[in-house]
Amino acid sequence: EIVLTQSPGTLSLSPGERATLSCRASQSVSSNYLAWYQQKPGQAPRLLIYGASSRATGIPDRFSGSGSGTEFTLTISRLEPEDFAVYYCQQYGSSPFTFGPGTKVDIK
Amino acid sequence: EVQLVESGGGLVQPGGSLRLSCTASGFSFRRDGMNWVRQAPGKGLEWVSHISSSNATMYYAESVKGRFTISRDNAKNSLYLQMISLRAEDTAIYYCARGRIAGRDAFDIWGQGTMVTVSS
Numbered sequence: 264e265i266v267l268t269q270s271p272g273t274l275s276l277s278p279g280e281r282a283t284l285s286c287r288a289s290q291s292v293s294s295n296y297l298a299w300y301q302q303k304p305g306q307a308p309r310l311l312i313y314g315a316s317s318r319a320t321g322i323p324d325r326f327s328g329s330g331s332g333t334e335f336t337l338t339i340s341r342l343e344p345e346d347f348a349v350y351y352c353q354q355y356g357s358s359p360f361t362f363g364p365g366t367k368v369d370i371k
Numbered sequence: 372e373v374q375l376v377e378s379g380g381g382l383v384q385p386g387g388s389l390r391l392s393c394t395a396s397g398f399s400f401r402r403d404g405m406n407w408v409r410q411a412p413g414k415g416l417e418w419v420s421h422i423s424s425s426n427a428t429m430y431y432a433e434s435v436k437g438r439f440t441i442s443r444d445n446a447k448n449s450l451y452l453q454m455i456s457l458r459a460e461d462t463a464i465y466y467c468a469r470g471r472i473a474g475r476d477a478f479d480i481w482g483q484g485t486m487v488t489v490s491s
Contacts, residue, residue, distance in 0.1 A: 264433075293474070294475075296474070300416075300478075306483075307466055307481040307482060308416065308468075308478075308481055309481070310477055310478060310479045310481075313476075319477075320479075351416055353416070353478070355470060355473075355474070355477050355478070357474060358421065358473065358474070359418055359433070360418040360430075360470075362408075362416040362417065362418065363415075364415050365415045
């Protein structure tokens with residue numbers, strides 16, 4: 264099983280600032296099949312990034328993903344008020360399709 | 372409108388059973404693999420199970436293997452999760468999510484979830 268570790272656990276930032284979230288895998292992720300999801304309170308998760316760096320349909324270009332192998336990053340270039348949420352990474356290249364524990368981005 | 376709607380959640384005693392359903396609309400359900408993902412109160416996401424479009428392949432998390440069974444009825448655009456021998460640690464919101472091909476596709480469509488509470 265691939266274990267995903269996310270850091271930091273909480274990121275306190277102001278609107279307009281840049282957010283950098285990290286996801287580290289215990290072994291190489293097959294074909295860089297690494298996704299990022301956003302979840303707001305009381306809502307289902309929403310796919311942001313797939314294949315480590317491809318934005319899902321309708322996702323603003325302030326969200327970008329990078330990385331390969333075992334190290335991945337989600338960057339939000341300029342935080343908008345609606346971006347304050349919890350972000351999860353997930354590897355979907357091999358079963359079990361594990362999620363990281365999440366990074367909460369909250370308002371400073 | 373692309374949509375997944377879960378149902379069947381509720382309160383069940385430890386050791387009991389429950390069957391969850393997920394109804395799809397707005398996309399070609401019969402062509403796509405589907406998943407169940409759960410989230411315990413105040414916790415993160417945990418993948419539970421996957422089923423391929425043709426019912427040929429199923430995968431399970433170790434935590435539910437032997438107790439949960441995933442199935443689908445393509446004629447009814449429906450996905451199911453039969454849960455037996457339920458434990459307190461199965462208490463969670465259960466989401467269904469589309470993941471077209473296991474090992475290749477991320478989960479791009481999610482339902483709003485159904486709450487399962489296991490308690491005496």
